[in-house]
Amino acid sequence: MIEDLELRAVPGTDPAVQALAAAQQAELAAVYGDDQPQVALHPDIAFTLLLVAGAAVGCVGLQPITPTLGELKRMYVEPASRGWGLSRVLLDAVESQARTAGLTRLRLETGPHQHQALALYTNHGYTPTPPYPPYETETASLCFAKDL
Template identity: 40%
Template structure:
């Protein structure tokens, strides 16, 4: 049975999964990792999810306020042995529901071009490519997405 738990960035299982995500990204991003890492600190994240299967943490994700009516999706991760089973879509859907409950209109996110599975996930779930925003503007390895949330 899958259980998705709403929490914040202080939760130990969220922190543990984020550490695994950071290790994975450090390998993928190589020398560019320190640039991206500066934008992925979790201390200020108020809205985080941890997905559990049989009590074991297997996936996480978070949203944070980017600007009025816009939430940014952050720290999406599924443990390697659980990938391809729909857990990322479950977490993403729950994050979108939470954003709607908070009165938000849009979710945006950034991912790397070296993460084709992430690009496929967001495309499959109705996200469209937008010009790179904020700190990602002009960054060649970044691709940004948005999805308008319907009430």
């Protein structure tokens, strides 16, 4: 277990979330180029920031879609902090947050070349679903959902 781990609720305007989201988008652009869907962040997204020894190393957002449906946004762990199970910590935290908010289903979009993300989500009970707007015509999008 990693010591000095902290999960902190923050807004999408938090500088650490902004930096992590920018790093994620740059990483995705390097993999997918112009074939990556560009979706702006909704202001209602509540972020969870993951800190290790005080340093921000990951984040995940939860966007309410309907009173019972939420969407994961910008789930990311910086490359130097991968392999320690931190993405599972973030996923568990956002699912708990969703349940507390009364959400009964979560959905997400990821890409076919993000093999670690695909493994994480499927191992955590997410199953493929038809693409939802705005991803329904995106060739680089795979959509998943999970009932909580």
